[in-house]
Amino acid sequence: MNRFCQSIDWLSEVLGHLAAWFYFLTGVIIGYEVIARYLFNAPTIWAQEIAQLLLLWATFIAISRALKRDQHIRITALEAFLSEVAKKWLKLFSLLFIASLCVLAVVYGGSIFWDSFERGRSTGTMLNIPNWWTEVVIPLGFSILLLQALAEIFKLMFDTERSAPE
Amino acid sequence: MTTVLILMLLFALLASGVPVAFALGGLGAVLLLVGGFSPLMVPQGFLSTIDNFVLLAVPLFLLMSNILLRGGVGNDLFNAVQAWVGHLPGGLAVATILSCGIFAAISGSSVATAATIGTVAIPEMIKHGYPRNMVLGLLAAGGTLGILIPPSIPMIVYGFITEESVIKLFLAGIGPGLLLVGLFIAFSILHATLSSEYGRSEKASWAQRRESSLRAMPSLLLAGIVITGIYFGVFTPTEAAAVGFICALIITGLILRTLTLEKLKKAVTESMVTTVTILLIVAGAKVFGKAITLYRIPQDIASLITQTFTEPWGFVLIIALVLIVMGLFLEALSMMLIMVPVLAPALLPIGIDPIWFGVFFVIMIECALITPPIGLNLYVIQSVANAKMGEVASGVWPFLLLMLFTVLVSFLWPDLVLYLPFKF
Numbered sequence: 001m002n003r004f005c006q007s008i009d010w011l012s013e014v015l016g017h018l019a020a021w022f023y024f025l026t027g028v029i030i031g032y033e034v035i036a037r038y039l040f041n042a043p044t045i046w047a048q049e050i051a052q053l054l055l056l057w058a059t060f061i062a063i064s065r066a067l068k069r070d071q072h073i074r075i076t077a078l079e080a081f082l083s084e085v086a087k088k089w090l091k092l093f094s095l096l097f098i099a100s101l102c103v104l105a106v107v108y109g110g111s112i113f114w115d116s117f118e119r120g121r122s123t124g125t126m127l128n129i130p131n132w133w134t135e136v137v138i139p140l141g142f143s144i145l146l147l148q149a150l151a152e153i154f155k156l157m158f159d160t161e162r163s164a165p166e
Numbered sequence: 167m168t169t170v171l172i173l174m175l176l177f178a179l180l181a182s183g184v185p186v187a188f189a190l191g192g193l194g195a196v197l198l199l200v201g202g203f204s205p206l207m208v209p210q211g212f213l214s215t216i217d218n219f220v221l222l223a224v225p226l227f228l229l230m231s232n233i234l235l236r237g238g239v240g241n242d243l244f245n246a247v248q249a250w251v252g253h254l255p256g257g258l259a260v261a262t263i264l265s266c267g268i269f270a271a272i273s274g275s276s277v278a279t280a281a282t283i284g285t286v287a288i289p290e291m292i293k294h295g296y297p298r299n300m301v302l303g304l305l306a307a308g309g310t311l312g313i314l315i316p317p318s319i320p321m322i323v324y325g326f327i328t329e330e331s332v333i334k335l336f337l338a339g340i341g342p343g344l345l346l347v348g349l350f351i352a353f354s355i356l357h358a359t360l361s362s363e364y365g366r367s368e369k370a371s372w373a374q375r376r377e378s379s380l381r382a383m384p385s386l387l388l389a390g391i392v393i394t395g396i397y398f399g400v401f402t403p404t405e406a407a408a409v410g411f412i413c414a415l416i417i418t419g420l421i422l423r424t425l426t427l428e429k430l431k432k433a434v435t436e437s438m439v440t441t442v443t444i445l446l447i448v449a450g451a452k453v454f455g456k457a458i459t460l461y462r463i464p465q466d467i468a469s470l471i472t473q474t475f476t477e478p479w480g481f482v483l484i485i486a487l488v489l490i491v492m493g494l495f496l497e498a499l500s501m502m503l504i505m506v507p508v509l510a511p512a513l514l515p516i517g518i519d520p521i522w523f524g525v526f527f528v529i530m531i532e533c534a535l536i537t538p539p540i541g542l543n544l545y546v547i548q549s550v551a552n553a554k555m556g557e558v559a560s561g562v563w564p565f566l567l568l569m570l571f572t573v574l575v576s577f578l579w580p581d582l583v584l585y586l587p588f589k590f
Contacts, residue, residue: 031412034409052217093184
């Protein structure tokens with residue numbers, strides 16, 4: 001089980017850093033588009049679509065790292081008044097709540113993805129990207145988030161040392 | 167009845183520490199399931215929210231300001247402004263506010279503004295004998311200019327929720343932003359003249375002025391490019407953010423040569439964390455918003471509002487009070503994402519311009535950012551200055567009053583907000 005937690009932690013970290021550079025890349029792409037349009041009078045057909053695709057991928061693969069590091073924005077004001085035990089139970093509730101949302105998103109997001117994948121639907125835009133290139137991020141991102149939530153529950157219940165590789 | 171129940175459930179979830187994004191998205195999902203609506207709307211809501219060109223501006227503006235922050239641009243800006251006004255009574259405070267205002271024109275986030283200018287200005291002012299409480303309050307408040315003076319991340323989000331023009335919102339923020347800068351400066355000078363604690367800085371020589379101004383020039387130009395480019399339709403806000411990001415790389419990497427690979431990595435990672443957490447809340451709010459619309463809650467609230475308030479001022483006053491109370495506990499952007507979708511349908515019937523309301527909301531968010539116990543900017547200043555929460559909080563209230571005064575002025579004289587976007 002420790003092995004499992006460590007692998008998920010590692011995966012979330014790697015994906016988070018990948019996402020960070022995806023955002024960086026979207027900036028380069030849109031910046032290039034503006035320069036191409038004004039300086040070379042040659043607007044691209046791909047910049048906007050690719051940038052949006054990267055934005056989607058980056059955002060959904062980075063959710064789990066933020067959960068692991070407890071960086072998602074939440075109200076912490078009331079925690080000061082609670083005992084350690086109460087805090088632990090609330091944390092467990094919170095993680096279970098997140099895990100259930102993940103299951104729902106994976107099941108239904110997965111069915112949207114699978115439908116487009118089987119029928120070979122595409123966007124009908126300039127690049128005509130297959131729809132599933134975007135739709136797959138929901139089941140993918142939330143599966144990883146689910147695994148991370150389970151890992152967090154395990155860490156919480158068995159008090160294992162948090163391994164936080166930088 | 168359903169409305170009250172749903173709101174109570176939401177606040178229970180938030181109070182128990184469930185992250186805002188998941189509380190909104192999860193409760194939205196529960197409502198869809200209970201109401202017999204298709205849960206396919208959950209993944210679709212998440213997907214369609216992020217698959218959006220306007221929101222792409224969020225990570226790009228964050229990258230731009232974080233790169234400039236790590237590249238030490240705050241230092242250059244503050245030094246340049248200080249060389250011109252530092253010797254006046256309360257001069258360092260004036261320089262601080264001006265630097266915050268200028269950095270706000272580069273950055274869309276108040277945290278980045280407070281952190282960038284605070285790191286330089288706080289030690290400098292304390293060294294010159296400025297009263298500590300006042301210094302900390304000044305920085306916490308000055309930092310909030312970051313989201314009022316364009317670019318502004320909350321305005322991008324507001325434009326996204328209400329489908330209003332982000333460009334118009336940006337322009338609308340300039341008037342009240344300048345008024346606030348003026349009020350903060352006037353207060354600083356008054357405070358300095360009446361108090362004997364202040365030490366004056368020496369007047370800078372012309373050589374110092376020229377040198378420091380030259381060093382700050384690229385960042386000033388960058389702010390100019392971003393705003394005028396958006397204003398004259400040269401590029402969209404998202405493109406402006408990308409251009410700003412590229413320029414930030416060039417300025418700190420090639421011209422000033424202050425950006426190391428290590429600092430760049432930090433800036434990129436920090437931007438990622440902020441982006442993910444913000445965008446996920448926007449997406450969660452979208453799912454929640456869809457669900458409550460199917461329960462006809464915004465419609466009910468809108469008709470309740472139009473029946474109760476015949477005059478806009480009553481409505482604005484109530485909303486302002488609600489926002490002040492909510493702002494004590496809730497993080498700023500979450501507040502906007504929960505409240506605005508519910509209130510937006512009532513605006514036009516009651517005779518309130520949605521652009522004006524957006525600016526009003528942003529100023530109220532600014533207040534929330536500096537009201538204890540929960541105020542993001544208070545935390546930032548606390549950690550930058552190594553201070554106690556009480557010290558920051560006690561220095562902040564005069565500025566809070568000035569911000570509420572600005573709200574009042576903009577209500578009595580809406581052209582302060584609406585002149586630039588509509589009549590210029």
